[in-house]
Amino acid sequence: MLISFEEAEIRSKIIKAMAHPVRLMMVEMLKTGEHSFSQIFDLFKLDKSTVSKHLLVLKESGIISSRKTGSDMIYRLDVPCITDFFSCVTAVIESNVKKQQVCLCR
């Protein structure tokens, strides 16, 4: 009935890949279609190596993939259902507002 610890570990690796504001924004952007590294890079005030490593985390978890086109690296979202993922997060946030819970605002 309950999932095994091994199964939970596999799942948590995927969830962990999403558990960073920068990577969330990257996924949000890729929800609108393919984008090049430089387009993604321009979104943030971060070193290019940092951006590259965040993209690698998403790629290794299987959420996005990349291909080289000319001198550009193009990234795309592999799993469209990531939208459902977010809709539940939004539900949690709304639930927190109803509870007037402030723990996320500290």
Next chain:
Amino acid sequence: MLISFEEAEIRSKIIKAMAHPVRLMMVEMLKTGEHSFSQIFDLFKLDKSTVSKHLLVLKESGIISSRKTGSDMIYRLDVPCITDFFSCVTAVIESNVKKQQVCLCR
């Protein structure tokens, strides 16, 4: 169109709360209904303080809540849509299998 960094931070805190195998299993268990601390504790070979702290993380993110009944602490899942959350994670795993991607198995 794209979410702000502040919004992404709020979201990532909730996702981060789910990003641990132990906490995932706790949520799986609470999907079946309310459970006491000792019932949850018995699932794991962990110190009670560790279990308590994991539950606190879930509680502070607004995913679960607790109430004291007699000498027991009862925990419950506040956000049923967490199931949708998992269904997307499962889709990622299945997509990875199709790709024969091994990065999650190392």
Next chain:
DNA sequence: CTCCTTGTTGGTAATTATGCCAACAAACCA
């Protein structure tokens, strides 16, 4: 009241995550 059960909090050590700089590799340009 005293002991015992139940769970939380404080402290600490080990591991992991994050972000920068520097160096490198690959493709494009001149």
Next chain:
DNA sequence: TGGTTTGTTGGCATAATTACCAACAAGGAG
């Protein structure tokens, strides 16, 4: 061929996470 653009990798310092033990607080039970 030499220089430039584009992105990745290695190394390192700092911060965050995790899990343990010990101590503590709050309720029963005797």
